[in-house]
Amino acid sequence: MEELVSIVVPVYNMGNSIEICVNSLLKQDYANIEILLVDDGSKDNSLEKCNKLKDKDNRIRVYHTENRGSGPARNTGIENAKGQYIYFPDADDQLEENAISMLVAGMQKGKYDLVVFGYKSLDKNGNTVLLKQYPEMEKKGEDVRQDYSNYVASTRKYGIQGAPWNKFFDLSLIKMHSIEYPPLRRHQDEGFISRYMCFCNNIHFIQPILYIHNLNDLKKEWDKYPVDYIDAVMGLYNTKKETILTWNKKDKKTKTIIEHEYICNVIKSLEMSYSPKMHMKSIDRIPWIRKQVEKAEVLDIDIPNTLGRYQRIVLMLIRKNHIKMALIIMRFKIEVEKRGALKLLRR
Template identity: 65%
Template sequence: MSEELVSIVVPIYNMGNTLERCVNSLLYQSYSNIEILLIDDGSTDNSLEICNELKKKDSRILVYHTENRGSGPARNTGIEKANGRYIYFPDADDKLEKDSISILVSAMKKGSFDMVVFGYKSIDVKGNIYLEKQYPNMIKKGEEVRKDYSDYVLSTRKYGIQGAPWNKFFDLNIVKKYSIKYPELRRHQDEGFISSYVCHTKEIRFINDVLYSHYLNDLKKEWDKYPVDYVDAVIGLYKIRQETILAWNNEDKKTREIVEHEYICNIIKALELSYSPKMKFNRKERLKWIKKQIEKSQILKVVMPLSLGRYQKILFILLKKQYIFVAMLIMYIKIAIEKNGFLEFFRKFQ
């Protein structure tokens, strides 16, 4: 019996330093019937050159170049070009264990499964294991998962499904049949894709194998990775969740509270970004911008979840009472302490 073709889609943007590590981990898979679609998303470094050199070495590699639109549209290009029975989405700076694809195909074919979820390791910048996530061996009906999604909606939960796609294995037939795509958001596009996919799952299989190594970014630089229009991504994800996760079961109050908790926290994060050097705001401009984002997000119409942390709760209450300048001061102090220590607090508040 011939092996099913597996399409592996890798979005790439300025990953010249780590790309070969990722691709080599795919080429050396014990399961050989794969196609590797490298989607260069308008890189400005030597990523495209490396992709083309790798292509010369192995006929299973296909290279596509697009203008820079983000990893979501890049993955959508991969979906359009993919010819496999199954599809997998690793990141270009991570790596996969040698037998992973073989294990995943076997797991998918042992029943009527349309998604396999597996474990991973998070590696910090010093090469240490920061986190190891392992799932119990388990089978769940899609209908059961959608009825109460509270144990699945956060990647930190025991059975967390939402989050990155690199620890999930998907059925490409389902993706194409229902035209499931990554939304064109600059962040959280993975979350949108997964919730849209789960709408159509009949059975999900969890396996306890730890197959993926995810390399963390320098936490000091993580703040700079957020785009200036991050608030639009947060609003976009919330709308998708209203149409998917929150529409599955109106009585699922726990999941609604988790989703609204995360929405408030992400909007606050977006407001904090007004202090990013990318924004170049003075105090008056920042105040005007924050007021506009509060109105656009309709965040103050969300019922405050009891689970909110102290910092978010204080800010939410201040914003509700229109004490925006006080909220700005608190955000400034928090950011200054995180990035520069207590001395920054004594600098001039702009």
């Protein structure tokens, strides 16, 4: 008999896309699935759409929660899931029709705890802008943990960290060790994967591209960053210190990568002072930056030599208390990004 696969989809204001996503799940050639749609306090017609989909197929269940973010929504899915395996797609993306059958086969081939697979990213016109494919490989979890620098970034040849939608998990392992998504407004996916990797014994990278990821435009991407983004950045950094950085304390490469990422994310959080959501006056920016930098303790970290020029300059200016100049550079960078996005939209 086929093992039951639980598919958990967090839904927030996805009324325009949830049907496309769910239809791609219902078309799977692997029938023994349950689809858990978790409406995260949507303000549009997402909940109504979810309930209509539920009425069409008895494999769909709908849960409604107050808005707490995709991490807690996925935790609701984990709590209610009944499968042997679990999968977490985004509500505005799609799966190839043979995806679940290939993932189950990939998991069962060698009693693996994790299957990592390829994906493609599409722009708003349906053009492929990124194709990520993994050469077939099997690895012991302990070997991966001992040299995680080769896996810590999603951009690496065998990147594991990043989004959960190109990974297939063992639900029994999650429940056995009470693994949850941390209650962060951003980067909760990476926190979950870091925790899961602590208990992962066998990993299978498979070659097929099974997931279609639809990229958001720059405005939507900016809107995803909460005003307290610094808290998510610090939460992720602390989670990685408690997990990844305990696996092999001699692994300096991984430590450098994580510190590099942390500094970049802190600077991204400082750019939030220019977000329309902040309603911040110019006079308030300098003291706000000082407070954020002190809170993040970023000045205590040695500057990695891998850091880009922009981050290096901003960090150097802040360390020398030239915050006004750092703000000018951040503002310039934001404007350049906006203009670049406008050019792309006009194509």
